[in-house]
Amino acid sequence: MICVSLSETDFEKCLELTRKYDLSEIRLDLTGFNKAQVEKLFSSGARLIATYRPENISDNQRKDLLKTAINSGATYVDIEFDADYGFKHEIISSALNKKCDVIISYHNFNQTPSREQLKIIVSQSFDMGAHVAKLACMVQKPEDNASLLSVYEPGKRIVSVGMGELGKISRIAAPFLGAEFTFASSTDEFATAPGQISYTKLRTILELLKNS
Numbered sequence: 001m002i003c004v005s006l007s008e009t010d011f012e013k014c015l016e017l018t019r020k021y022d023l024s025e026i027r028l029d030l031t032g033f034n035k036a037q038v039e040k041l042f043s044s045g046a047r048l049i050a051t052y053r054p055e056n057i058s059d060n061q062r063k064d065l066l067k068t069a070i071n072s073g074a075t076y077v078d079i080e081f082d083a084d085y086g087f088k089h090e091i092i093s094s095a096l097n098k099k100c101d102v103i104i105s106y107h108n109f110n111q112t113p114s115r116e117q118l119k120i121i122v123s124q125s126f127d128m129g130a131h132v133a134k135l136a137c138m139v140q141k142p143e144d145n146a147s148l149l150s151v152y153e154p155g156k157r158i159v160s161v162g163m164g165e166l167g168k169i170s171r172i173a174a175p176f177l178g179a180e181f182t183f184a185s186s187t188d189e190f191a192t193a194p195g196q197i198s199y200t201k202l203r204t205i206l207e208l209l210k211n212s
Contacts, residue, residue: 104130139167
């Protein structure tokens with residue numbers, strides 16, 4: 001499955017886009033939506049991930065909007081691996097009450113840790129209460145893709161992808177290795193992470209591989 005990461009600031013356009021995809025991630029830190037808009041968006045019936053990266057905002061403000069998304073019907077909520085324990089605990093508790101799956105996400109914009117370190121991070125994410133463990137790391141050399149893809153295990157709900165030009169292959173390979181989903185952008189112009197492939201291109205590539 002492909003998850004399209006959306007940063008569209010026009011609310012009606014964003015709402016329209018969510019109807020096009022099987023799963024969308026709403027980057028609340030980039031959209032600038034208010035509480036009423038978040039409630040309307042996440043109660044629309046679309047399958048959505050609520051994500052709010054911690055930049056230039058207090059944890060209380062983030063928490064308020066993430067809880068609004070959860071209470072309104074979010075399918076998943078994304079929490080950073082290194083978030084404060086109290087913040088994580090409160091969001092996870094809210095998610096469990098609403099049967100919203102928790103993604104614990106680890107990001108490294110500089111490098112890809114060793115496969116041993118990555119497996120420890122995945123294990124710790126599940127220990128923290130994740131339903132889905134997510135890794136997104138900058139790929140500096142081809143071997144980094146091998147490390148990221150090595151963490152997939154049968155029965156484990158994992159998303160592990162590389163960032164940057166060299167990491168694109170991991171986004172294509174992920175669905176064939178058991179990833180919960182892989183990420184794409186709505187268009188090349190609106191990528192929310194380095195190396196993200198547009199939905200149309202990624203869908204075409206995956207269909208060609210599946211049907212070859």
